[in-house]
Structures are given as C-alpha cells and as structure tokens.
Amino acid sequence: MDNTNVVDNQFLETKLNISAKRTETLFRILFMIMAALLILPVLIILTTLVVKGGSMLSWDFLFSDPVNGMTEGGIFPALLGTVWLVGVALIISVPVGVAAALYLSEYAPDNWFTRAINLAIINLAGVPSIVHALFGVGAFVIFFGFGTSILAASMTLAVMTLPVVIVATRESLQAVPQAFREACWNMGATRWQTIRRVILPNSVSGILTGVILEVSRTTGETAPIMFTGAAFFIPVLPESVFDQTMALSLHLFVVSTQVPHVPEALPYGVALVLIMMVLLMNSASIALRMHLRGKKKW
C-alpha cells in the first residue's frame, strides 16, 4: 500500500501534472459559472416579478373584471378564458396524442413509414408558433368555418402541443419492459387487451406528467390564439366553444404594449400570475416524475 502511494505521489508532483490539474480546475469553474449564469435569469425574473407585481395579487385581482380600459380591475375573464382554451385543447389533443403514441410504441413496425411519422412529429414541434396561428386561421377559422372562437383557438393549440403529448406518452409506454407484453401475448391476450390491462395502468402516471407539461405549455402560448379565438378585450364571459374569449397570455401582451396609461404594477401582476401558473404546473410534473422514478414496480 505504502509503495503504491509513493509512486502515485511522484506522478502527481511532476510539473506537467500540476499545470494540467490547474487547467482542469479552471475549466470546471468556468463551466460552473456558465451553468449558473444560465439559471440566474430565472431567479432574477421571478424576484423582479414578485417584487413589482406581488402587490397586485389578491382575490379581487384574480376574480374581478378589468375596468377603465383595462387600466384597473382584475383579470378574471382572461383567467377563465385561459381555462377554457386549455381545457378544450386538452380534450382534443390528449386522446389523439395518447392514441398516436400507442400506435408508435405498440403497433408500428420499424419501417420507413414509421420513421416518416417520427420525423413529422419532430417537425411539428418545430413549426413556429406564428405559422401554427396562420394554419389555425386558414383551416379552423375559415375552411372549417368555426370563426374566431375558442374552438378554433383550442384546436390550433392542440395541434401545436400534440408532439408534447405524443413524445411523453411514447416514452412512458416504452419504459414498460417488453417482457410483460410478451408474457401477455403468450397467454393469448390481444395487443389491445395487453395495453389496457398491463401497459396503460403502468404508464398512466408517466402520461400524466406529459399532460401537465402540455397544460403548462398551452397556458403560456400567445401567438397561436391571437387571430384564432382570443381577443384583446371582451366584456362578456364565454358561454360556449363558439364564443371568443380573453386569455391571460394575450392579456399580458395587451396591457404591456397596447393599452396606454396602465399603472406599472398591473402588467407585472398579470405576468406574475401567468408565470406562477406555468412554473407550478412544471414543478408538479417534475415532482411526479421524481416520485415515479423512486417507485419500483418491477
């Protein structure tokens, strides 16, 4: 033991090694600073929003209508509108997304067509949000005749966030070991029986994390709903999916750029509510994922 230590020390103490060690430490610290600088803005942004917008937060702010040309009052119609938009988008995208993931994970053969589908999913995720907006206008507002409505806006959002659901669901389906499928097939279960009784029950929480993530993404989107169903200001609450609505994300854009004489704290308050909703849902999704990772089922 002593001997090897002596040999090691001799190695370490050569000049070359000392300078190499220094370089390593230098780079290690440099990279750490870079990572820190990358996450620093999150903290700065949050702090600023809380400091400047925190005073706005109250039940009254959340649950009353904007008044005086949106320079006073609350954000209730926008909040409710966001719930409408996200809710309808989910109703459309979750079934389609989960089914698409089921196809890709459980049925699709490994061939060029499946690769084309995967490519389409990746590209769909990369289409600029404003192009989704144009699609929404061309397809849902005009061609399908939904007009500017919650339905058209939600469908646009659903198209846009579909890849999120598909990718998350596919991942949690594929986390279920193949051996379970084969065991079921060997007993004469059909693919669907296998999925329903074994695969889905064991991946539903993973799918849920993906859905929460989608809700978060959908909540923050602005461009896709601007011309498809969300309006700057509407004095009445929506009653059906064919009505237009206000939305929180668009409301932030409106009060911070389009409306004159808005008190400084108001847009901060709106931004704070929006970012809190989004971060809360993201944190929930992360927490659920961590919890699942710690739970052993096989």
Next chain:
Amino acid sequence: MIRSSRQSAGNLPDINQRNAAWYIDKLVQYLVFLSGISAIVLIVGIFIFVTIEGLGFLFEDFSFREFFLSPWWEPTDDDEPTYGILALMAGTASVTGLAMLVAIPFSLGSAIYIAEFATGRKREYLKILIELLAAIPSVVWGFIGLTIMNPLIIDIFDVPVGLNILNAGIILGLMAAPIMTSISEDALKAVPDRYREAAEALGGTRWQVIYKTILPAAKNGLLGGVLLGVGRGFGETMAVLMATGHAINIPGSVFDSVRALTATIAAELGETAVGSPHYQALFTIGIFLFSITFIINLTADLIVRGIRKS
C-alpha cells in the same frame, strides 16, 4: 375430440372463430393508426392551408426579386404597396445570430458541466432549473425585454432605445439555451464510458479527456442541438415582437431596432382584410418560415439520429 372432466375456467376460445376480442383489437388497431398518422396529416395540412391562403399573392403581386431583395416592406402604401422581406430577414437573422452567440457557449458550457463534472443532487437541481427556464412562456420573455432589459440597456450602453437586437438577442439566447443544453448533454452522455476510461488510463485529466476525446466524439449531437436552437430562434414570435423595437431596418449595429419575419405576421395579420394582397403576403411569409424551419429541423434530426445509430 371431446375434453373430459375439465374444470371450467370460462369458455375455451375456438381457434377457428373470431370473437369480440379479435374484432375489438382490429378496430383499436385502425383507430390508433389514424391517430398515429395525425402528425403527418398535420404537417402536410399546415403546408397546404398556409399555402392556399397565400396563393393569390404568389400568383398576382408576388415578384421573387422584390420579395427577397427589396428592403421595403410597405404593404399599406396606397399608391404602390411593396412587399420586400429583405429587412425582415435581416432582422430575424441578426437577432437569431446574436442569440446563438449567447446561447452556444453557455449551453455548451452548462452541458459539459452537467454531463461531466456535476454529480448527484447538484446535477439534479441544475437540470430542474434549466427545465424551468425552458418553461417560461415567450410572452413573459417579451415582457422581460420591455420592462427589465430595455432600461438596463439604455443605462449601461447609453443608447436612446433599449428595444433592439441586443435585447432580443439575449432574450432569445436564454430561450434557446435550455433545449440546446439538454440536446448537448444527451450527445455528451451518448459517448461511451470506455472512451473516458481509456483516456483517463493514459493519464489525461478530466478536461483533457473532454477536450480531446469527448467533444470530438459528440460533435454531431452538439451540432444538431445548435441547429434546433437556430430553429427555435427563427420561429420565436412574441418575445421578438416585444423586444426588438419593431422598426423595419437593415441593422448596422446591435443597438439598432429591427423587425423579424414572425413579428411582422403577428403585428399585421389582425389589421388586414381576409383575402387582401397584404393578408396573402403575410401567409407567403408564413410559407417561407415554415419551409426554413422545416429544413433546419430535418437537418438537425438527421444529424442527431446519425449519432444515435453509431
């Protein structure tokens, strides 16, 4: 062949008779297939619908020369509307370019730190924070550009306007960094451990191993990550709309205000009459944006997939 004395566990299914389960399975198979191809249908649908709306312009007022080479975007000019997107392209390119200058070193550095240096808790927290960074909606980023970055830039650089390339570039860089970090981290982690072990056995320090072995081995994945970041920056709308100053301009410095392609659509679509040349011209910009991001994403995917295979 009659089975005898069998305790019944339900009806034994007949191998020559299709039962409800068989038909349900087939039905589900068709249903999920329909959903499965939805992504393809939608991609094609997006292209078709955006093209249809822009078609009138493409056939009538569109001039390739004017569209791509004229810096004048004056669709509302009563006498002679011009539809040149050169300045808008310059706006998009300058903001995206600066964003990449910000994002590439930072996301690469963070990825190296996370993949090669950080361990345990620290690594988990870092990843979570970067994930939260990715979650901030673009309209909030735009708001940050307006309210935090704008006065900051005016103060620090003593310029009259803080809504400019610098502002939007930094914001876009921060927005693109999370995805670039996570793709780069994946690429670094995809390098097999035996590379590290072999290089360390030869007496290299961690940094030497990273620099000489791991980075070269991961370079395709890193490139793919950068490309995806470029695609994000290219297509970003709200943040760019709010933070660039929205002035049609071929920029001479980072302190110039510009206007991006995406922002132009977002700002003007609401004010145009459906079917008017202006409206159709905006859709034509949409086709252009769609095509460019499609190519970028396709290339990025091919590169990233390439490394996963090998």
Next chain:
Amino acid sequence: MVTLVEDIANPESAEASSVKLQVRNLAIRYGSTTAISGINLEVRENEIFGIIGPANAGKTSFLKTLNRMNDFSSDMSVDGDIMFEGTNIRDVRNVYALRNRIGVVFPLPVGLPLTIYENVAFVPRLRGISEKAELDVIVERCLTRSALWDEVKDRLDSLGSLLSGGQQQRLTIARALSQEPELLMLDEFSIAVDPVTTMRIEDVLKELKQEMTIILVTNLVQQARRLADRTAFFLEGQCVEIGTTEDLFTGKVKDSRTTDYIEGRFG
C-alpha cells in the same frame, strides 16, 4: 396445402386421433441464419415430450413457432407445417385463441406488474369470468398446483413482479395453468427455481399429464429422464434423435452423438 396427416417421424405410432401436435419439415431462419431445419416430429396427447440439446440447438425458436409468437419477430421466417388438433396453425382464424389454449413457461419468469391475484386471474378475466367467487376458486387452485399458494396466500394483493425469481416462476406456471391449456410448453423452467421447488413442480407435471400434453424443453438431461415419456434430441437446428426416453437413455439410438450428449461428453 397438404391436409393429409402423414406420420413421418414415427411410422409405428398409435392412431392419428392421439396425435396432439404434428410438425412437418419445419425450418426457421433469422434473416439469413438458419436456426432450425427439417424438423419432423409429433407430440401425442397426454404425454410429456422432452426436448434436450445444447445451447443454440434451436429449442426455444421451435417453441416460439408452436404458438405463433414468431408473428411478433419480423426477422424470423418459418417454413413447414405445424398441425395442432388437425388445423394448420398458419391458417387459424383466431391466433389469440390458439395462444390462449397453449400454456408457455419461459426460463426467465415474468410476473406481470399486477397483483399476484390478478396475475392468475388474468386469463380467466380475458375469457369473461368476472365473478369474484369463481375467480377465487381458480386462483387458489392454480397457485396450489404450482406450489406457491402457501407462500403467498396472505398477500395476494402484492405485486407479482416483485416476488423472488423462484416464486415468479411458480406464478408463471400458475398463470399457465389458469389457461387450462391443452398443451403446456415449458422451456428450461427450473433455471430460476431452487432444487426443492423444482422437484415439487416436477411432481405437479406428472399429475398434469392426465389432463394435458406437455412439451418439456430442458437442459438437464436427468430431468427429461425423470419426466418425459418420449424425448427428442436437438443439435444445431436438427432433430438428431427421437424416441422413447427409455431407449435414449439406454443407448438404443440411431446417432451416437445422442449418447455422447446424454453422457455429458459435450454440450
């Protein structure tokens, strides 16, 4: 399509009605690699048919084709005919029913990530049994027969996938029994099971023979000797020898490699 049942493997076999499974000119390839070629054999009703042979003899591939699990491996191609109760399995209209009536036990046990109870109730539920009392009876009977009941009767609602390897294997056997299979195929079932349990399961198999046909693939030649009525010796994808277990183990063989393998000179 040949429908005439010819008895190639064993001309002096009993009447055709007692033949459960007949395999003719079976060949299996993975891509360009041949796993099995020219297999001809028959398995009779209510016998334990042993298959022995060294690794890579094609035993597992052979079993996979019998219940058409090869459908799921796109790189696996199968030629030849397998007649199950007079139907060519390639032509069955409901392949799930075919698998449902054939029980399989693999070397590595797979307890499904369901409760122990639901693991065993899985097939009965597929067959439409939903009454608790009825299921209770089936679950207890199958677990008892697979020598697992005493160990798990107090925790039937814990996860089957978290049992020990030996317990999972017995759970797998219980699941196979819940299918009330006409044909039970066991592929080196004792790898993950301790010797005492192995002996208990072997006793169960001897009993089960009254009710079903059993194909026992094993790497333990002595296990084949203890259990099998007839035994086939697979070597490098060929069926080298097939005969009564007694003949094989007393040296009445056509191919000397059989005796060499049985006596441990290779493999």
